[in-house]
Amino acid sequence: MSLEEVAKRAGVSTATVSRVLNNLEIVRPATKARVLKAIAELNYQPNLHARTLAGGRSNTIGMIASNLENPFFFDVFRSLEAQARSHGYEVVVAHTDYDSERLVRSVRLMIGRRVAGLAVVVSEMDPALIKELHAARTPCVFYDVGKPQERMTNIRVNYRHGIERLVEYLHDLGHSRFAFVGHHSTLAPTSERESAFLASVKRFAPAVEWRTDADRDSFEGGKLAALRVLASGFSPTAFICVNDIMAVGVLRALREKGLRVPEDVSVTGFDNVRLAEFSEPPLTSVHIPRDEIGRLAFAALIPDKELPNIAGQEIVIEPEVVLRASTARAKR
Amino acid sequence: MSLEEVAKRAGVSTATVSRVLNNLEIVRPATKARVLKAIAELNYQPNLHARTLAGGRSNTIGMIASNLENPFFFDVFRSLEAQARSHGYEVVVAHTDYDSERLVRSVRLMIGRRVAGLAVVVSEMDPALIKELHAARTPCVFYDVGKPQERMTNIRVNYRHGIERLVEYLHDLGHSRFAFVGHHSTLAPTSERESAFLASVKRFAPAVEWRTDADRDSFEGGKLAALRVLASGFSPTAFICVNDIMAVGVLRALREKGLRVPEDVSVTGFDNVRLAEFSEPPLTSVHIPRDEIGRLAFAALIPDKELPNIAGQEIVIEPEVVLRASTARAKR
DNA sequence: TTGAAAGCGCTACCAG
DNA sequence: CTGGTAGCGCTTTCAA
Numbered sequence: 092m093s094l095e096e097v098a099k100r101a102g103v104s105t106a107t108v109s110r111v112l113n114n115l116e117i118v119r120p121a122t123k124a125r126v127l128k129a130i131a132e133l134n135y136q137p138n139l140h141a142r143t144l145a146g147g148r149s150n151t152i153g154m155i156a157s158n159l160e161n162p163f164f165f166d167v168f169r170s171l172e173a174q175a176r177s178h179g180y181e182v183v184v185a186h187t188d189y190d191s192e193r194l195v196r197s198v199r200l201m202i203g204r205r206v207a208g209l210a211v212v213v214s215e216m217d218p219a220l221i222k223e224l225h226a227a228r229t230p231c232v233f234y235d236v237g238k239p240q241e242r243m244t245n246i247r248v249n250y251r252h253g254i255e256r257l258v259e260y261l262h263d264l265g266h267s268r269f270a271f272v273g274h275h276s277t278l279a280p281t282s283e284r285e286s287a288f289l290a291s292v293k294r295f296a297p298a299v300e301w302r303t304d305a306d307r308d309s310f311e312g313g314k315l316a317a318l319r320v321l322a323s324g325f326s327p328t329a330f331i332c333v334n335d336i337m338a339v340g341v342l343r344a345l346r347e348k349g350l351r352v353p354e355d356v357s358v359t360g361f362d363n364v365r366l367a368e369f370s371e372p373p374l375t376s377v378h379i380p381r382d383e384i385g386r387l388a389f390a391a392l393i394p395d396k397e398l399p400n401i402a403g404q405e406i407v408i409e410p411e412v413v414l415r416a417s418t419a420r421a422k423r
Numbered sequence: 424m425s426l427e428e429v430a431k432r433a434g435v436s437t438a439t440v441s442r443v444l445n446n447l448e449i450v451r452p453a454t455k456a457r458v459l460k461a462i463a464e465l466n467y468q469p470n471l472h473a474r475t476l477a478g479g480r481s482n483t484i485g486m487i488a489s490n491l492e493n494p495f496f497f498d499v500f501r502s503l504e505a506q507a508r509s510h511g512y513e514v515v516v517a518h519t520d521y522d523s524e525r526l527v528r529s530v531r532l533m534i535g536r537r538v539a540g541l542a543v544v545v546s547e548m549d550p551a552l553i554k555e556l557h558a559a560r561t562p563c564v565f566y567d568v569g570k571p572q573e574r575m576t577n578i579r580v581n582y583r584h585g586i587e588r589l590v591e592y593l594h595d596l597g598h599s600r601f602a603f604v605g606h607h608s609t610l611a612p613t614s615e616r617e618s619a620f621l622a623s624v625k626r627f628a629p630a631v632e633w634r635t636d637a638d639r640d641s642f643e644g645g646k647l648a649a650l651r652v653l654a655s656g657f658s659p660t661a662f663i664c665v666n667d668i669m670a671v672g673v674l675r676a677l678r679e680k681g682l683r684v685p686e687d688v689s690v691t692g693f694d695n696v697r698l699a700e701f702s703e704p705p706l707t708s709v710h711i712p713r714d715e716i717g718r719l720a721f722a723a724l725i726p727d728k729e730l731p732n733i734a735g736q737e738i739v740i741e742p743e744v745v746l747r748a749s750t751a752r753a754k755r
Numbered sequence: 756t757t758g759a760a761a762g763c764g765c766t767a768c769c770a771g
Numbered sequence: 772c773t774g775g776t777a778g779c780g781c782t783t784t785c786a787a
Binding site: 093110113146 | 782
């Protein structure tokens, strides 16, 4: 099923069919109707590869995420996709599962697809890969990695502030022993959160004790990390978790150990995904506006003449603490 | 950056470059090395569209899901993708959000991409769309919709048995007033689950009362449905939910109404996703093997000479009840 | 307003 | 083992 068959059936040239397909308004209505009829009768679907190749431009946007299973990433995807769709673009997602090999593969695949733009929402990224993207002239937007440059936009969250506010709040409630639960502690945003945690603890509570532990980015990972902290003999008054998913795992671990939240121990999440409201108890968290991130990402990749152009810039988002029932005054 | 430039730089023909790209073992090692060097120096990435177009075959598999945010779908995706990757295929996912317009768009897009195969994991599907897929000669595998035919495989779960076992179990515990919480009750699998629910209730407990309610497939949806049931004046001894996500929403609603689970009311989920173990209380659920579904889907699309060929068949999966803490003997 | 034809970048067949 | 070259299905000038 090709353009040519449609053209033959409609008694026109392939050029005309192409014009109809692309809605070029220079086709006589009668001709257009005939072509449309042929298309419908033949159940014709244009070959996107041929189209992209001949046209020299793609209308698909790529997105690469570390862990689409974590609703944080999914929410960004959803928002980006909504923007894309309303502007006539498609988005293709790849999920790397925090695996750098898969990241490399995904990036190359996106370059091979000659995507119109690429949103990279991963924890860590080899600068060499960014170079490849730059060499391929792919417009990119990075979340939390890289530096702004030509064709490369940056969106980041001021974790430091988010964590500072959390620690300050807990400190005010009388907490004095903190545990920090992250994942793959070597990863950039995690470690930024971790270092922000350490800095905050020192600043607001120089005399307090703390401990950190990390595992996979999942419920299970949060649970294991918490169990390890507890097994080490340290008994924190508060667990600060790198995200809400891990916090839910921590809640389970505490419950299994017979500790009540927030009566005995306080727990905080991060990101403020929907689950934070539905966990038991609901989680005090730090809101990161995924919708806005998705919108900004699209705007950075496909600038709109109407809106201010943010391509090539660095955008910093200020997070906000959301109080719920998982935190309370520390037991004395 | 094209094949030709690489060829020029390596001092060979484009045909030879193509051969080394495709690992055809008939290239002299020395030549191959030169080509590889040129590729690396130029940072060349082959244009996938040109490749697919010229080769006449794609190595990407498509998957369309109703709601990738629900871990059930994501787990199937993950499993399918693992299979695909290990066989040299890529997978492109689309998420329709239960919107039939988006389903149509996604299907056409996949046809336009000339995917090697398409896995459709949605709740409902217009037979006309299946016809389009058939006309496009796209190998397909459907989960819970359609009928097996040429190039079309079917995977389904025996919901009836799953629900029957759940109802029987609850009935044995003395439950007598059931509520069924679903989403978009008009959708096929939901309604299959709903009708299975009704049939089971009548069979195991002909004298009991029941009520059904439905909403969006999300935490919020489950919560709203439960609140509606309660507001109607009906007070069930057990809530049977169409999946674990909605069950978590139900748990929240019950807690807000001051009802304890399982002391006052029992709640069951379905699918047995990871969250079922991490909710509070952990959910009694019905296990659906997403891994197996993903593996079967791949096998149906890309038959392996070694394995038995399941393409064109109908495969029925038997679910199994998993008991956890959200169910208990009914209050008298 | 329409058609003819030259590519887009790659694969695959046929020679050599 | 390597090169030449005819397409793959579409878009896009350039003419008509």
